[in-house]
Amino acid sequence: MAQQSGGQIDTVMQEARLFPPPAEFAAAARIGSLEAYQEMWDEAEADIEGFWGRLATEELHWFKPFTKVLDWKSPFAKWFVGGKTNACYNCVDVHLGTPRQNKAAIIWEGEPGDQRTLTYQQLHGEVSKFANVLLGQGVKAGDVVSIYMPMVPELVVAMLACARIGAVHSVIFGGFSSEAIADRNNDARAKLQITADGGWRRGSILPLKETVDEALKKSPTIEKCIVVRRTGTDVNMTPGRDFWYDELMDAAAAECPAAELDSEHPLYILYTSGSTGKPKGIKHTTAGYSLFTKMTTRWVFDLRDEDVYWCTADCGWVTGHSYLVYGPLANGATVLMYDGAPNWPDEGRFWEMIERHRVSIFYTAPTAIRSFIKWGDHWVDEHDLSSLRLLGTVGEGINPEAWMWYHRKIGRERCPIVDTWWQTETGGIMMTPLPGAIPTKPGSCTKPLPGIVPEIVDGNGKPVAPNHGGMLVISKPWPGMLRGIWGDDERYKEQYWTRVPGKYLCGDNARQDDDGYYWIMGRIDDVLNVAGHRLSTIEIESALVSHPKVAEAAAVGRPHEVKGEAVAVFVVLRGATASEALKEELKKHVRKEIGALAVPDDIRFTQTLPKTRSGKIMRRLLRDIASGKAEVGDTTTLEDFGVLAKLRENEE
Numbered sequence: 001m002a003q004q005s006g007g008q009i010d011t012v013m014q015e016a017r018l019f020p021p022p023a024e025f026a027a028a029a030r031i032g033s034l035e036a037y038q039e040m041w042d043e044a045e046a047d048i049e050g051f052w053g054r055l056a057t058e059e060l061h062w063f064k065p066f067t068k069v070l071d072w073k074s075p076f077a078k079w080f081v082g083g084k085t086n087a088c089y090n091c092v093d094v095h096l097g098t099p100r101q102n103k104a105a106i107i108w109e110g111e112p113g114d115q116r117t118l119t120y121q122q123l124h125g126e127v128s129k130f131a132n133v134l135l136g137q138g139v140k141a142g143d144v145v146s147i148y149m150p151m152v153p154e155l156v157v158a159m160l161a162c163a164r165i166g167a168v169h170s171v172i173f174g175g176f177s178s179e180a181i182a183d184r185n186n187d188a189r190a191k192l193q194i195t196a197d198g199g200w201r202r203g204s205i206l207p208l209k210e211t212v213d214e215a216l217k218k219s220p221t222i223e224k225c226i227v228v229r230r231t232g233t234d235v236n237m238t239p240g241r242d243f244w245y246d247e248l249m250d251a252a253a254a255e256c257p258a259a260e261l262d263s264e265h266p267l268y269i270l271y272t273s274g275s276t277g278k279p280k281g282i283k284h285t286t287a288g289y290s291l292f293t294k295m296t297t298r299w300v301f302d303l304r305d306e307d308v309y310w311c312t313a314d315c316g317w318v319t320g321h322s323y324l325v326y327g328p329l330a331n332g333a334t335v336l337m338y339d340g341a342p343n344w345p346d347e348g349r350f351w352e353m354i355e356r357h358r359v360s361i362f363y364t365a366p367t368a369i370r371s372f373i374k375w376g377d378h379w380v381d382e383h384d385l386s387s388l389r390l391l392g393t394v395g396e397g398i399n400p401e402a403w404m405w406y407h408r409k410i411g412r413e414r415c416p417i418v419d420t421w422w423q424t425e426t427g428g429i430m431m432t433p434l435p436g437a438i439p440t441k442p443g444s445c446t447k448p449l450p451g452i453v454p455e456i457v458d459g460n461g462k463p464v465a466p467n468h469g470g471m472l473v474i475s476k477p478w479p480g481m482l483r484g485i486w487g488d489d490e491r492y493k494e495q496y497w498t499r500v501p502g503k504y505l506c507g508d509n510a511r512q513d514d515d516g517y518y519w520i521m522g523r524i525d526d527v528l529n530v531a532g533h534r535l536s537t538i539e540i541e542s543a544l545v546s547h548p549k550v551a552e553a554a555a556v557g558r559p560h561e562v563k564g565e566a567v568a569v570f571v572v573l574r575g576a577t578a579s580e581a582l583k584e585e586l587k588k589h590v591r592k593e594i595g596a597l598a599v600p601d602d603i604r605f606t607q608t609l610p611k612t613r614s615g616k617i618m619r620r621l622l623r624d625i626a627s628g629k630a631e632v633g634d635t636t637t638l639e640d641f642g643v644l645a646k647l648r649e650n651e652e
């Protein structure tokens with residue numbers, strides 16, 4: 001299989017466009033030039049502990065100061081040893097008694113159009129009360145609380161209340177099945193469940209409590225369940241086990257001091273998206289994660305008090321944890337939170353919301369951008385997007401043509417785009433163009449943030465030369481790094497630290513260009529072996545997406561007697577009709593863009609691609625289909641099971 005051979009990867013993509021930071025943006029930015037960035041990165045690299053130690057002292061509240069910055073017994077890290085702090089305190093309490101006390105922390109909007117705003121002071125009140133509710137239900141520091149909720153403010157309140165008392169939250173995306181909830185509850189040994197009666201999705205109600213009832217039949221460690229009223233749906237309440245959130249809140253005391261927790265006290269468990277296999281329960285801890293998300297939010301989004309910051313990610317994913325909750329709130333930001341679909345009541349919802357709320361920073365995923373492109377420009381053109389000053393992407397690589405659309409249509413060629421590369425495991429953004437400092441290239445996550453030291457190595461762990469692809473590793477520990485896979489130290493060592501000893505193996509391939517820019521090339525497992533060449537998925541896909549009739553593409557390898565592997569691509573069209581002639585046209589286009597080697601052997605047109613619930617293309621399933629396998633791998637995180645059947649029907 002492809003992942004067995006770990007040699008270099010050939011690059012075929014050519015992308016020469018360069019966009020310097022807009023002068024006006026750079027002039028006002030915190031990090032406003034390439035030199036300023038380089039100086040900061042060099043300083044951090046020369047003294048990693050000094051760099052993070054200074055920031056931790058300045059930026060976090062300490063009940064008790066730490067005595068040692070880093071205790072590194074590879075692969076186990078302890079950051080800010082001996083210190084006592086609290087992630088909730090750093091997000092909420094620190095703003096009380098400052099001019100931010102009565103500032104909007106969360107501006108929330110539900111799909112039906114209902115709205116609520118919570119100031120920092122109000123958020124503090126809600127969180128303190130709910131922390132008392134949890135304590136009253138017998139939750140203690142170190143206990144795991146499972147959260148399965150729509151994107152309502154109570155979800156953020158629940159996360160922060162857990163952090164306040166040292167309970168460990170495990171947020172499960174509100175679209176998952178009862179089996180997926182039960183699996184996660186059992187793996188984490190969760191003690192209490194929080195959910196809602198229902199959630200709104202495209203005008204219908206998702207029966208969240210009903211799904212939880214099923215899950216709890218198979219979650220023996222869960223003792224209690226707290227239910228938020230959201231849709232007013234009739235639900236079964238099991239006496240002695242199920243309680244209404246509002247009733248418990250009414251009875252709870254207002255004051256609840258934040259627990260003084262050890263720096264390494266576990267903050268949360270979060271399961272990965274499952275793009276490459278069965279999801280892993282990633283563990284993050286208190287101080288290092290708080291510092292890393294706070295600093296990266298400030299650097300990357302160049303956040304100001306007057307910004308309206310909108311991250312469209314669900315709190316069921318790491319982006320929702322780091323860049324909707326912990327990072328922005330620690331910085332005292334005003335966060336827009338939306339609970340609903342981007343195409344309800346119509347495909348203009350996001351742009352209408354940006355116009356109405358005067359959103360200035362917008363952070364979303366390439367999968368969403370590809371949908372916007374498919375839906376048509378007129379949805380965007382109708383709205384005033386002049387409040388926007390910065391755009392971001394996360395979750396997958398962005399094809400250069402999709403980047404250009406985002407730049408022109410949404411950013412109106414005025415807003416820098418931060419393409420942020422990171423993972424559930426890294427806790428926060430690792431590589432991205434700092435918007436006032438680093439010129440962007442469409443499709444490149446550009447450079448590492450200060451304190452992050454990446455390397456690209458071959459199968460023997462040797463660095464590869466510029467313009468050759470290899471495995472991306474991180475060679476120095478960083479405060480936001482995962483502290484393990486929940487309850488499975490062996491798997492943690494095996495998965496991330498064994499193949500390239502002493503370095504963090506992220507599982508992605510990348511290359512560096514002549515300017516030192518990083519280009520993520522896709523997953524190590526997804527490399528294609530064609531006639532002795534190792535090709536990356538994203539380069540072939542981007543070549544296809546650069547054709548005006550293509551909205552989305554996925555490239556995989558399938559066994560081929562002569563070439564080793566043949567290139568099979570799955571293509572979603574942009575309003576065009578599928579035909580043999582179009583297949584030939586696309587092959588020609590790929591040959592012209594990136595060369596004969598990468599020309600697809602099979603082209604299959606499809607309406608949709610199999611994706612994880614966080615919207616990432618699941619290439620491993622496509623690989624199984626392309627090679628005609630009867631069974632495909634783990635599908636627990638697949639968004640739409642119908643897609644697999646449809647793809648099989650299309651088989652030639």
Ligand code: ATP
Pocket residue numbers: 272273274275276277278279280318393394395396397398419420421422423424425445506507508520522523614616
């Ligand atoms: P699993 O580990 O279970 O397979 P996953 O890797 O999809 O799931 P996440 O942690 O949500 O789970 O995703 C991280 C991955 O997403 C990265 O390893 C990378 O492959 C991809 N990714 C995220 N941001 C970017 C980006 N800006 N450019 C390219 N790839 C990205």
Ligand code: MG
Pocket residue numbers: 272276423507
């Ligand atoms: Mg992963």
